[in-house]
Amino acid sequence: MIQTKSRVVMNQALNEECWRLTLDAPEIASELQPGQFIMLKINETNDPLFRRPFSVFKRLALGQGSLGIEIVYKVIGRGTRLMTNLRPGDRLDILGPLGRGFEFDRNKPVHILLAGGTGLACLFMLGEEISDGAGKNGMELLVMLGASTKKSLILEKEYAALSGEVMVSTNDGTCGYHGSVTEMLKDALDRGKIPSNCVIYASGPEPMFKALAPICKRHHIPAQISMERHMMCGIGGCFSCICKIDKKGVLKYRDLSSSHIQFSSEEWGYALVCKDGPVFRVDEVAFDE
16 A cells, blocks of 8 residues: 555546546556555645545556556546546645455456446456457457446447457447346346356446346356445545445355454345455345345
8 A cells, every 4th residue: 555646647527527537656556456446635635534535447658657547537526526626737645556456367268347337447457457368368358338328428439449349338228238237238148149158347336236146146157346335544444335245255255364344143244345345246245125
């Protein structure tokens, strides 16, 4: 974990709600793994009081040997509204990289990135890694992007530049498949367009994961999901980012002696998303009715 000052390189609107922020952050960029996140202090004052958590969209070279990172954020509150005022040269305080990222499963021939809304910003670095090895190792990359409308769809061109197929769904049918991204996945699996011998990496809203879980169970597909929670510290000190987990699922994958997971019964427990995640196996998480 590194705490460092970073310079704003670019802050660009992607549409009416989403922005793309580029930061000069070589120390964090060199340590970052796909699926990890950063905590960003927006200014030098205590307004807003707490840092904001963001997944990292990509790592990039800025020239003269310097590395940068890009985040994609949606304007949903006071903190993100203030971020739209950031200009090149502004200085920010960053804490990261934090959390547990994705584990690249090289034993599967087909790798699916499943993204809903701004969740697609979390998967691009992993997509680059899979894309780089696709031709060499015979792996296939399939990117499935979901959005509410065609107007709200972002970063499709960036994903299309990877070595893989991109499929798009919109809830209103204005672009691609008419329905949710999980409905598009289910339809493709049921029709045999996607082999069940695949692995899924997903990021998006929690209802998307809840819909994904039974699909994976039915087809015996392993899946990793990046959970979102409100965070105040990002380092396991405030206990504000708890996530309900299934004991049987967790015991299949984790050594509990190195986790922050606490069990409240024989079946359920709670994990800290900032430390035990944000990436979990889909069958580790308990999605309540």
